[in-house]
Amino acid sequence: MSTTRAAFTYPEAAAGAAPGGRMSRLGIWSATHLRVVLVGWLVIVGAFGAFAPQVESVLSGGGWQDSGSQSIAARDVIAKDFAGLGSTALQVVVHDSTRTIFSDPDAQRVIARITAALKDDRRISTVVPPQPGLSVSRDGRTAVVQAGAAADANAMVRAADELNGPLRKLSTGSVTVQLTGSSALWANFNKVNHAAMIRSEVLSWPVTMVVLVLAFGSLVAAGLPLMLTLAGLVTAAGALVLATHVAPVSIWAMNFAMMFALALGIDYALFIVVRFRAALRGRADEPDVAARSLAAVAETMDTAGKAVAFSSVTVLVSLSTVLLVPSPAFRGVTLGIMLAVVAVLAATLTLLPAVLGRLGTRIDAGTIRFARSKKHDRSPSGLSRVLDRWGALLHRRPWLAGGLAVALLSFLAWPVTALHTGMPSISIIPASQSARAGYVQIADAFGPGAPGTLSVLTRRPDTPIALTTLGEDRGIAAVMPAGISQGWSLTLATPTTDASAKATGASIERLRRELPTGSLVGGAAAENHDLERVIAARTPLVFGLLIGLGFLLLLVALGSPLVAFAGVVTNLASIAAAFGVATWIFQDGHLSGALAFEPQGFVDAWGPLFFGAMLSGVAMDYTLFLLSSAREHYDRTGNPDYAMRMALQTSGRVVLAAAAVMVAVFLTFALAGPLAPKEMGIILAVAVFLDALLVRLLVLPVVLRIAGHAAWHLPAWLGRVLPSVTFSH
Known part of the structure; x- marks a missing residue:
C-alpha cells in the first residue's frame, strides 16, 4: 500500500480547547491557575526540602540481608546472649612486621590504645583482647581485637566508618592497625562506591545539558526537565528522611532516586513538550495566542499526559515487584525510586502544563540556530x-x-x-581500604575461611553432638567453643574455603541439615549465603x-x-x-x-x-x-x-x-x-x-x-x- 509523502505530516488539530478527559481538564485547570500551582509546589518542595539536608546522615549503610533467615535469627540471639560478638562485631587486626605481638612493647601499647578507643564508644558492648590459640596467629605476629556490637547492624556500619580513621592512625612504623569485619566491609563499600557515584553524577551533568539542548532545540525548553527533576528529587529526599522514622532506609536509595528523577524528568518533559509544540503548530492560524496555548495544553495532556500517567504506573508496578525480596536494603532503595517516580509524575501532570500554558510560543525562546525551522512549517x-x-x-x-x-x-x-551469580567477594573493595587489608591479613594468618567464620548456636543439651558434627565436617577447618548462655551454646566454626566461595555455601547448607534440630548457623558468610538464596x-x-x-x-x-x-x-x-x-x-x-x-x-x-x-x-x-x-x-x-x-x-x-x-x-x-x-x-x-x-x-x-x-x-x-x-x- 503506497502513501504520499504529504500523508505523513502531522494532522491538523481542531482549534479550541474542547473539553476532553480528566487529563485534559487537569491540564486546563493547571494552566489557568499558575499561581496556585506554583505556590502549591513551593510549599511541597519547601516542606520536604527542610528535611532533605539530613538525608546523608540518617540513611542506613547496612540492610543487605534476608530478614527472615536463620542467620539473622542467630545474629539476634548473639546480640542478646553473647554481647553482640557475631556478624556485626568489629574486628581490629594488629600486625607486627618485625616481632611477635606479645614480645613487642610497641604492639602492646597499640593494643591498649585500641582497647581504650573501642571502650569509649557507646555502640561497643565489650572488647575482647587477643587470645593465644583463638585470635593470635601461630607465628605470633598477627592478632585480632574483637569489639561486640551494642547497636543494630546499621549503627555498627556507621560506627565502623567513624572509627576507621582514628584506629588506623594508631599504627606505628612496624605495627599496622586495620579495622575489618562485616560492618567495616559494608562501611568501606558504601564509602568508595558512594563517592564514585557522586563523581559520576557530577561528570554526567555537562553531557546531560548538551543532549537536552540538542533534543529540545531551545534553552527554555531544555530547562523544563531540570525543573521536574529538582521537584522530584527534593521531595523524594525529604520523604526518605521521614520514612526512616518508620523503618531503616538504605543510603543507596538517594543515589537511585536521583538517577530515576533525572531519567523520568527528561523522558516525561520530552514527550510532553514535543507534543505541545506539535499542538501549537496545528493551531498556527489561531489569532488568540492565549486560547491557542490553552488548547495545546488540553490536547497535550489528553494524549501525551495520559501516556505519561500510564507509563509511571508501569514503572511503579515494575519496581514494586522488588519488594518481594525480604531485604531492608532492597526495599529501601525501591522505596526511594518509587518516591521519585511519584514526585516527578505529580510535577509533570500539574507544574509542567501550568508552565507550558504561560510560556505558549515562548517555549522556543533561546532557540539554537541549527534547530530553528520556519515558523509555520508543519x-x-x-x-x-x-x-x-x-x-x-x-x-x-x-x-x-x-x-x-x-x-x-x-x-x-x-x-x-x-550466567552465574554470587554475592560480592572481597575483590569489589579497593585494596587501599582498611577492611580489605584486614581481611587479607586474617586470611593469611588464620586460613582462607577465617574471615567467614560461622557462628553456630545449639541448645545446651545438644552441644556435644554439635561439636562432633562440626569436627567431622569436611568443610570445617577449625572448631572453637565460644560461650554458653542460659539456653544456648555458641561455637565458632572456621570453613576451609573463602567466605564467598560456593563450597562455603554448600558447607552451611550441609551443617543445617546435620546439626541437631533447632540449631542456628549464622555469621557474615551465612548472612550473605542466605541473601543470595532468597534472591x-x-x-x-x-x-x-x-x-x-x-x-x-x-x-x-x-x-x-x-x-x-x-x-x-x-x-x-x-x-x-x-x-x-x-x-x-x-x-x-x-x-x-x-x-x-x-x-x-x-x-x-x-x-x-x-x-x-x-x-x-x-x-x-x-x-x-x-x-x-x-x-x-x-x-x-x-x-x-x-x-x-x-x-x-x-x-x-x-x-x-x-x-x-x-x-x-x-x-x-x-x-x-x-x-x-x-x-x-x-x-x-x-x-x-x-x-x-x-x-x-x-x-x-x-x-x-x-x-x-x-x-x-x-x-x-x-x-x-x-x-x-x-x-x-
Missing part, C-alpha cells in the same frame, strides 16, 4: 525527517530489518545461558510478575493483546541481551583491563533481579511512548502503516533523546573506580541503548508493519471487560 524536519525515512525503509523491508535485529539481540543474549528464589517470581503485570497494563492502556504481548517480549529481549553482555564482561573477564576491574567469575546476585526490574520500568516507558502514539494515529485514520510511521516520526525522537541522556549518564558510572558502579553502568547503558535503537525503533515498528490491522484488533468479549482508554483528543 512538515517533518531534522531528526523527524530521518525517522520518517527510517519508517519508510522498515515499511519496504520489514522481514529483513526485523530478522537482522532479532539475530543481533539473540547473539548478544546467548552468553546469558551460562535466587524470588527472581523467577519477580520476572513472572513483571511479564504478567506488564502485559496487563499494556493491554488496558492500548487495547490490543498482540501489541501488549509484543511489548512485553521485546522488553525481555533487551534485558537478556544486556545481561549477555554483562556475562561476557564481568563473569568471563573480557575488557577487564580496559575497564580496570578484577573479575569475580560471576555477576553480582542482585543484578538480574534489581536491574531487571529497573530496566523493565524504563523499557515500558519507551514502549508506551511509541505505541500510544501509534494507537492515537490508528484511531484517527484507521491506517496501520501511517500509524507506525507517525509514531516513529513523533515519538521516536523522544525515545532517542531520552535514551541518549540515560546512556551518557550510565556510562559515566562505568568509568567509576569500584566494580559495583561499573557493573551497574554497563548493564543499564547497554540495555537502554539496545532497547531504544533495536527494539523500540526497529523490532516494534516491524511488528506493527507485519501485523497490520491485526496489531490493533481487540476481541469483542475482551472489549466488554477492559476499560475504554483512548489517546486521541
Whole structure:
C-alpha cells in the first residue's frame, strides 16, 4: 500500500480547547491557575526540602540481608546472649612486621590504645583482647581485637566508618592497625562506591545539558526537565528522611532516586513538550495566542499526559515487584525510586502544563540556530525527517530489518545461558581500604575461611553432638567453643574455603541439615549465603510478575493483546541481551583491563533481579511512548502503516533523546573506580541503548508493519471487560 509523502505530516488539530478527559481538564485547570500551582509546589518542595539536608546522615549503610533467615535469627540471639560478638562485631587486626605481638612493647601499647578507643564508644558492648590459640596467629605476629556490637547492624556500619580513621592512625612504623569485619566491609563499600557515584553524577551533568539542548532545540525548553527533576528529587529526599522514622532506609536509595528523577524528568518533559509544540503548530492560524496555548495544553495532556500517567504506573508496578525480596536494603532503595517516580509524575501532570500554558510560543525562546525551522512549517524536519525515512525503509523491508535485529539481540543474549551469580567477594573493595587489608591479613594468618567464620548456636543439651558434627565436617577447618548462655551454646566454626566461595555455601547448607534440630548457623558468610538464596528464589517470581503485570497494563492502556504481548517480549529481549553482555564482561573477564576491574567469575546476585526490574520500568516507558502514539494515529485514520510511521516520526525522537541522556549518564558510572558502579553502568547503558535503537525503533515498528490491522484488533468479549482508554483528543 503506497502513501504520499504529504500523508505523513502531522494532522491538523481542531482549534479550541474542547473539553476532553480528566487529563485534559487537569491540564486546563493547571494552566489557568499558575499561581496556585506554583505556590502549591513551593510549599511541597519547601516542606520536604527542610528535611532533605539530613538525608546523608540518617540513611542506613547496612540492610543487605534476608530478614527472615536463620542467620539473622542467630545474629539476634548473639546480640542478646553473647554481647553482640557475631556478624556485626568489629574486628581490629594488629600486625607486627618485625616481632611477635606479645614480645613487642610497641604492639602492646597499640593494643591498649585500641582497647581504650573501642571502650569509649557507646555502640561497643565489650572488647575482647587477643587470645593465644583463638585470635593470635601461630607465628605470633598477627592478632585480632574483637569489639561486640551494642547497636543494630546499621549503627555498627556507621560506627565502623567513624572509627576507621582514628584506629588506623594508631599504627606505628612496624605495627599496622586495620579495622575489618562485616560492618567495616559494608562501611568501606558504601564509602568508595558512594563517592564514585557522586563523581559520576557530577561528570554526567555537562553531557546531560548538551543532549537536552540538542533534543529540545531551545534553552527554555531544555530547562523544563531540570525543573521536574529538582521537584522530584527534593521531595523524594525529604520523604526518605521521614520514612526512616518508620523503618531503616538504605543510603543507596538517594543515589537511585536521583538517577530515576533525572531519567523520568527528561523522558516525561520530552514527550510532553514535543507534543505541545506539535499542538501549537496545528493551531498556527489561531489569532488568540492565549486560547491557542490553552488548547495545546488540553490536547497535550489528553494524549501525551495520559501516556505519561500510564507509563509511571508501569514503572511503579515494575519496581514494586522488588519488594518481594525480604531485604531492608532492597526495599529501601525501591522505596526511594518509587518516591521519585511519584514526585516527578505529580510535577509533570500539574507544574509542567501550568508552565507550558504561560510560556505558549515562548517555549522556543533561546532557540539554537541549527534547530530553528520556519515558523509555520508543519512538515517533518531534522531528526523527524530521518525517522520518517527510517519508517519508510522498515515499511519496504520489514522481514529483513526485523530478522537482522532479532539475530543481533539473540547473539548478544546467548552468553546469558551460562550466567552465574554470587554475592560480592572481597575483590569489589579497593585494596587501599582498611577492611580489605584486614581481611587479607586474617586470611593469611588464620586460613582462607577465617574471615567467614560461622557462628553456630545449639541448645545446651545438644552441644556435644554439635561439636562432633562440626569436627567431622569436611568443610570445617577449625572448631572453637565460644560461650554458653542460659539456653544456648555458641561455637565458632572456621570453613576451609573463602567466605564467598560456593563450597562455603554448600558447607552451611550441609551443617543445617546435620546439626541437631533447632540449631542456628549464622555469621557474615551465612548472612550473605542466605541473601543470595532468597534472591535466587524470588527472581523467577519477580520476572513472572513483571511479564504478567506488564502485559496487563499494556493491554488496558492500548487495547490490543498482540501489541501488549509484543511489548512485553521485546522488553525481555533487551534485558537478556544486556545481561549477555554483562556475562561476557564481568563473569568471563573480557575488557577487564580496559575497564580496570578484577573479575569475580560471576555477576553480582542482585543484578538480574534489581536491574531487571529497573530496566523493565524504563523499557515500558519507551514502549508506551511509541505505541500510544501509534494507537492515537490508528484511531484517527484507521491506517496501520501511517500509524507506525507517525509514531516513529513523533515519538521516536523522544525515545532517542531520552535514551541518549540515560546512556551518557550510565556510562559515566562505568568509568567509576569500584566494580559495583561499573557493573551497574554497563548493564543499564547497554540495555537502554539496545532497547531504544533495536527494539523500540526497529523490532516494534516491524511488528506493527507485519501485523497490520491485526496489531490493533481487540476481541469483542475482551472489549466488554477492559476499560475504554483512548489517546486521541
